[in-house]
Amino acid sequence: MRDDLPLGLLIVFVPFSLLSIGGGASVLAGIQHQVVDVHHWVTAREFVDLFALSRAAPGPGTMLATAIGWHVAGWMGALAATVGLFLPSSLLCYAVVQFWNRHRGKSWHTALEEGLAPVGSGLFLAGVVSILRIGGGGVLAWVLAIGSAGLLTWRPKLHPLLLFAVGGAIFVAVRAYFGPSA
Amino acid sequence: MTSTEREYPASIPAIFLMFFRIGLLSFGGGLSGWVFREAVLIRRWISEDEFLSGLAVSQVLPGANIANLSVYIGNKLKGPLGSVAALVGLLGGPFFAVIALASSYSILQKTPFAEDALDGVTAAAIGLILIVAVKGARRATHRPEALAAFLACFIAVGLLHWSLLAVVVVVGPLSVFAAWFRRRARA
Incomplete structure (x- = not known):
């Protein structure tokens, strides 16, 4: 039974790969349902912990799948979940991009590109706002985000990691002084 | 530096x-x-x-x-x-x-x-x-119809929390059509 776990993970994650329109966050609830309620691979509490943990790690948020896979079935599980979630959508994307580039310069291609760019930008800004809203940072997070954007525009050579460290320190300091509600 | x-x-x-x-x-x-x-x-x-x-x-x-x-x-x-x-x-x-x-x-x-x-x-x-x-x-902001598409997507998804897929299905083709039409009109 335990030997089948990596395969099981692969089978569960592949559909989510192709369903995750608008980014990985859109399938979080579905993944939670599958791995907690349907397959009982992790408890609800473990899922929340793994989610928090994948946020603390670098990389896309959907590396949550890797953490779940590792928790459930070790290295093979981590590999199966990662491949299951990232490979199908990447193959589809490759096919579309290939087609896309082959028709570069045609007028319908230019129209598509010009028409889709503002749609993509609008969705992107919407995503930024929703991350700021879901993340538990409150007003301070907004101020910090806008401040760091301003600083990086003004001084593009400034290393972002330096800014991240300062941001983390500001949050720790403000919350230690004003309490966790700040 | x-x-x-x-x-x-x-x-x-x-x-x-x-x-x-x-x-x-x-x-x-x-x-x-x-x-x-x-x-x-x-x-x-x-x-x-x-x-x-x-x-x-x-x-x-x-x-x-x-x-x-x-x-x-x-x-x-x-x-x-x-x-x-x-x-x-x-x-x-x-x-x-x-x-x-x-x-x-x-x-x-x-x-x-x-x-x-x-x-x-x-x-x-x-x-x-x-x-x-x-x-x-x-x-x-360089083109009015692009600005409209940008604002529509941002407001619908970011502020009103409408379904991303539904918004793209409606606004996407309209925006592409507008871009196509504008190129045609100019040509």
């Missing part, structure tokens, strides 16, 4: 290394902001316009936006091998980082301020992607 403009040839190892760096450094999210900074601003491998339209395609297709964006940029620079190098580079570092964190989670939980620091890092990282959002918004 060095003011000399360096050349960055886009070889397969260079593509892999750039995405590997981005994967490992992108704490708190904001990966597309990193890609914009590294590939457009620093290395000048692709133009701002190419980046933004690639970003649009990456968002409309299923999958993590950043994974799709890496496939797009990799393919643009070096074809199929470029895509593989970009995607594997992007996910390779975080794969091991996430597992390392998972195996030391009990220690991390007892670390004071870890949560607060993480919230602060996330907020600063959002600043990095905010720059991309502002570039996109400014580009949209």
Whole structure:
């Protein structure tokens, strides 16, 4: 039974790969349902912990799948979940991009590109706002985000990691002084 | 401060290394902001316009936006091998980082301020992607119909929380049609 776990993970994650329109966050609830309620691979509490943990790690948020896979079935599980979630959508994307580039310069291609760019930008800004809203940072997070954007525009050579460290320190300091509600 | 403009040839190892760096450094999210900074601003491998339209395609297709964006940029620079190098580079570092964190989670939980620091890092990282959002918004203001599409998508999805798919299905074709019509009228 335990030997089948990596395969099981692969089978569960592949559909989510192709369903995750608008980014990985859109399938979080579905993944939670599958791995907690349907397959009982992790408890609800473990899922929340793994989610928090994948946020603390670098990389896309959907590396949550890797953490779940590792928790459930070790290295093979981590590999199966990662491949299951990232490979199908990447193959589809490759096919579309290939087609896309082959028709570069045609007028319908230019129209598509010009028409889709503002749609993509609008969705992107919407995503930024929703991350700021879901993340538990409150007003301070907004101020910090806008401040760091301003600083990086003004001084593009400034290393972002330096800014991240300062941001983390500001949050720790403000919350230690004003309490966790700040 | 060095003011000399360096050349960055886009070889397969260079593509892999750039995405590997981005994967490992992108704490708190904001990966597309990193890609914009590294590939457009620093290395000048692709133009701002190419980046933004690639970003649009990456968002409309299923999958993590950043994974799709890496496939797009990799393919643009070096074809199929470029895509593989970009995607594997992007996910390779975080794969091991996430597992390392998972195996030391009990220690991390007892670390004071870890949560607060993480919230602060996330907020600063959002600043990095905010720059991309502002570039996109400014580009949209060049044409009234693009501005309308931009605002419609932002308000419907970001403020009213309508379904992303439904909004794209309605606004996408309208925006493309408007762009097509404008080109026709001008020609």
